[in-house]
Each structure stands twice: as structure tokens, then as C-alpha cells.
Amino acid sequence: MKPRKMGEGLVRHGSLEIQRIERRLFLRQGLSLGALALLAGCKITDDESVQSTLKSMSRWNDGVQAWLFDPKRLAPEFPASAITQPFPFNAYYGEDEIREIDPKDYSLELGGLIRERKAWTLPELYALPQASQITRHVCVEGWSAIGKWSGVPFRTFLERVGADMSAKYVGFKCADDYYTSIDMASALHPQTLLALRFGDQILPPKYGFPMKLRIPTKLGFKNPKHIRAIFVTNTYPGGYWEDQGYNWFSGS
Amino acid sequence: MNADSTMARWVKVHPAIVRITHWINAVAILVMVASGWRIYNASPLFDFRLPAELTLGGWLGGALQWHFAAMWVLFLNGLVYLAYGFASGRFRRRLLPITVHGILADVSAALRGKLAHDDLTVYNTAQRAAYVAIIVALIVLVVSGLAIWKPVQFHWLTALMGDYEGARLVHFLAMAAVVFIALVHIVMVILVPRTFPSMITGRIRGPA
Numbered sequence: 001m002k003p004r005k006m007g008e009g010l011v012r013h014g015s016l017e018i019q020r021i022e023r024r025l026f027l028r029q030g031l032s033l034g035a036l037a038l039l040a041g042c043k044i045t046d047d048e049s050v051q052s053t054l055k056s057m058s059r060w061n062d063g064v065q066a067w068l069f070d071p072k073r074l075a076p077e078f079p080a081s082a083i084t085q086p087f088p089f090n091a092y093y094g095e096d097e098i099r100e101i102d103p104k105d106y107s108l109e110l111g112g113l114i115r116e117r118k119a120w121t122l123p124e125l126y127a128l129p130q131a132s133q134i135t136r137h138v139c140v141e142g143w144s145a146i147g148k149w150s151g152v153p154f155r156t157f158l159e160r161v162g163a164d165m166s167a168k169y170v171g172f173k174c175a176d177d178y179y180t181s182i183d184m185a186s187a188l189h190p191q192t193l194l195a196l197r198f199g200d201q202i203l204p205p206k207y208g209f210p211m212k213l214r215i216p217t218k219l220g221f222k223n224p225k226h227i228r229a230i231f232v233t234n235t236y237p238g239g240y241w242e243d244q245g246y247n248w249f250s251g252s
Numbered sequence: 253m254n255a256d257s258t259m260a261r262w263v264k265v266h267p268a269i270v271r272i273t274h275w276i277n278a279v280a281i282l283v284m285v286a287s288g289w290r291i292y293n294a295s296p297l298f299d300f301r302l303p304a305e306l307t308l309g310g311w312l313g314g315a316l317q318w319h320f321a322a323m324w325v326l327f328l329n330g331l332v333y334l335a336y337g338f339a340s341g342r343f344r345r346r347l348l349p350i351t352v353h354g355i356l357a358d359v360s361a362a363l364r365g366k367l368a369h370d371d372l373t374v375y376n377t378a379q380r381a382a383y384v385a386i387i388v389a390l391i392v393l394v395v396s397g398l399a400i401w402k403p404v405q406f407h408w409l410t411a412l413m414g415d416y417e418g419a420r421l422v423h424f425l426a427m428a429a430v431v432f433i434a435l436v437h438i439v440m441v442i443l444v445p446r447t448f449p450s451m452i453t454g455r456i457r458g459p460a
Contacts (some may be wrong), residue, residue: 058321069405073405075406076411105378142291142420245313245316247320252403
């Protein structure tokens with residue numbers, strides 16, 4: 001019995017010593033592992049295979065979101081008292097670079113899979129049936145703001161010009177050199193508007209005069225301002241931010 | 253002489269599925285938090301920014317790509333872990349019971365440096381509470397993330413958290429809880445390093 005007790009003592013003593021060494025080693029290894037992870041973190045995003053994996057995951061998320069999208073599900077609407085004052089300005093450029101567009105020169109060009117491709121003047125657009133909504137604009141950056149927009153339901157417009165509604169994409173080209181595109185199902189959603197008014201006034205330049213797309217089922221950057229051309233296509237048109245890595249579908 | 257018989261019994265404490273999901277979860281949380289901090293910095297909810305050196309993605313678009321890729325890993329891995337934990341009875345066996353008295357006793361013992369951990373095959377009450385808390389916080393994190401991502405498709409869920417801005421707050425607080433518990437967890441592993449190999453080998457030296 002005695003040797004065993006001695007052995008136990010040795011083990012206990014030894015294990016304390018080992019514990020101390022283990023702890024020190026663990027700390028040191030943990031620190032170098034952390035440093036390695038940080039170093040790798042800087043490089044990992046630049047790696048080509050990582051880039052292509054992230055890109056294909058983003059494509060996969062486009063598919064998931066198209067599947068999740070319910071064409072009848074409406075974005076919540078708010079009372080006038082909930083409107084954010086002042087409504088924030090946002091673009092890929094600063095407020096001092098807002099484009100001024102002369103309403104007399106303006107015409108909306110149509111292209112692609114559309115039957116009647118004649119251009120539209122502003123008075124013609126104002127004469128179309130209008131709808132209004134008070135909805136939340138959610139920015140990809142995380143902030144949100146509630147605003148009121150009025151304009152032509154996009155579905156009404158697409159029907160009137162004879163757009164091919166079985167096509168995949170609707171693309172937008174803007175007077176501020178911005179461009180983007182959306183899926184046909186979202187384009188036909190009842191709350192998707194060609195907005196001509198903000199609040200109860202003609203859309204001011206900073207919110208996209210003379211016309212912007214208001215689409216409350218998508219993030220803010222999918223709401224192009226100063227639209228000068230609309231086209232329907234089956235070829236993926238991308239977008240200003242989408243081409244740089246923002247998720248294309250970006251549905252809410 | 254057989255080392256096992258002189259020192260102590262080796263006891264299997266973590267089945268392979270727990271060890272695998274633990275490490276996948278650890279990596280997923282690291283990626284989600286690092287990319288999430290970059291997203292937070294694009295439009296801070298509070299009056300502070302998070303340290304950019306600790307973020308992942310390089311810019312908002314890159315961070316979002318990481319976040320929306322790793323979310324699937326976190327979510328699917330979490331489902332496997334939860335399904336196993338409930339179905340096998342591991343949660344009931346290892347994480348219960350939790351009593352307020354037990355937590356207070358363990359925490360005060362820990363602060364006095366007297367928390368016993370002779371038998372690492374059994375979680376103490378503070379440990380059980382922390383593990384349950386991080387599981388709950390992660391579920392809240394995923395659900396509030398869904399509410400932020402899809403405030404129209406799941407507007408009832410977003411409304412439950414006080415609309416979009418409320419869901420953002422819940423998402424941030426759940427992240428803070430997860431990061432805090434994870435840091436305490438890492439500190440505890442450093443203080444009792446014998447526990448570390450057990451999450452790799454699955455075995456631990458039981459009471460002699």
C-alpha cells in the first residue's frame with residue numbers, strides 16, 4: 001500500500017507542475033494562434049478561391065431569397081406620423097454632386113423585351129394612374145428611414161408598354177451613371193412603384209428627380225434614382241454595387 | 253506499468269458529434285462576429301465603432317459576403333448540435349439542473365479562487381448556466397438576424413422584436429452576450445487547461 005501512496009503524492013505534485021507548464025504553453029500557443037488568425041484574416045479575403053466561394057455563396061443566396069419571396073406579401077405600411085424627418089440623403093457620391101435634370105429635356109427610354117418602346121415624357125408619366133405608400137427604406141449599411149412615395153405602380157407600367165413578363169430581369173440606367181437590376185417577380189410586386197413624388201411634392205433632386213424606383217421589398221441600393229432608361233432582359237445585367245460584391249437579390 | 257491505472261481513469265466526456273460541432277461552431281462564430289463588426293461599423297447603432305483590425309471582409313460588401321456565407325454554417329451546424337443534444341438526452345443529463353442558489357455559490361467560490369474542478373466529468377452549476385445561456389443567446393442571434401435580413405417576408409417576426417430597429421438592437425445585444433460568454437469560456441479553459449484536450453480527444457481524466 002505504501003508505494004502506491006507515495007506514487008499518488010508524486011503524481012499529484014507532478015500534475016501541479018505539469019498544469020503550470022501546460023497553462024504557460026497553452027497561453028503561448030493560444031496567442032500565436034490568435035496572431036496567425038489575424039494575419040490570415042487580412043490575406044484570406046484577397047485569396048482567389050475564397051473570393052470565388054464567397055461569390056458563389058452570394059449566388060446561392062440569390063436563389064434562396066427568390067424562393068423565400070412571396071409576391072403577395074406586403075411590406076408594412078406606417079402612419080404619416082412615423083415618417084422620418086429629415087429623410088436621409090444617400091448615394092454613391094456626396095450631396096454636392098446631386099444631378100440637376102431639366103424636366104423639359106427628360107425622356108424615359110425603353111429597351112429590350114418590350115413591345116412598345118417609344119420614349120415617355122414627364123407629363124405622360126404624371127398622367128398615368130398613381131398610388132402612394134408610407135414604407136420603411138432599409139439601407140444595406142444597416143440604418144433605416146420611413147418615407148412617403150407616390151407614383152405609377154410598376155406592374156401597371158410594364159403591362160401598358162407590353163413588357164415580356166416571363167423575362168428574368170428588369171434593368172435600370174440612371175442619369176447619375178448609377179445602374180442596377182431586379183428580378184421580374186419583385187418588379188411585379190404590388191408595392192413596387194415608379195415614384196414621381198416624395199411626401200406630397202414632386203420628387204426633389206436629392207431623392208432622385210424626376211423618377212426613382214421605390215421597391216420596399218428590397219434594400220435601398222436597389223431603389224435607383226434619376227431613372228432615364230428601363231430595359232427587360234434575360235441576360236443578367238448586374239449593377240453598380242452588385243458588380244463590386246453586394247448581393248444581387250438583396251430582398252427584404 | 254500501465255499509466256492509466258496509476259494516474260486516473262480516462263472517461264469519455266464528449267462524443268465525436270459534440271466535438272465536431274463545437275469546433276465548427278467556434279469558427280463560424282469567429283467569422284460571424286468579425287464580419288458582423290465590420291457591418292456594424294458601416295452604420296453604428298451606438299456612439300462607438302468596433303476596432304477595424306478585428307473585423308473581416310475589408311469593406312461592407314466583403315463583410316456581408318462573409319456574414320451571409322458563414323450564417324449557413326452556424327445555422328446548419330447549430331441544428332445538428334441542438335437535435336443531438338435534445339434527442340440523446342445530453343442537454344438534460346449535462347446541463348440540468350440549474351438553480352439560482354447553485355449559480356451564486358459557484359460564482360462566489362470562483363471569485364474567491366476556490367471553485368472545485370477535481371471532477372471535470374461533471375459541469376458545475378455556473379458552467380451549466382453559462383452553456384445554456386450561450387445556446388439561448390445564439391438562437392436569439394440567429395432569429396434576430398433573420399428578422400433583420402427579411403423584415404418583409406418575416407414581418408411578424410420582426411414586429412415581435414419591435415420592428416426593424418428593435419431587431420437590430422436585439423441582434424447586437426445577443427452578439428454581445430455570445431462574445432462575453434465565449435470570452436469567459438476561453439479564460440476558464442486557460443485557467444483549467446486540462447479541459448482543452450478533452451474537446452479534441454473526447455476523453456478526460458476522471459476522479460481517481
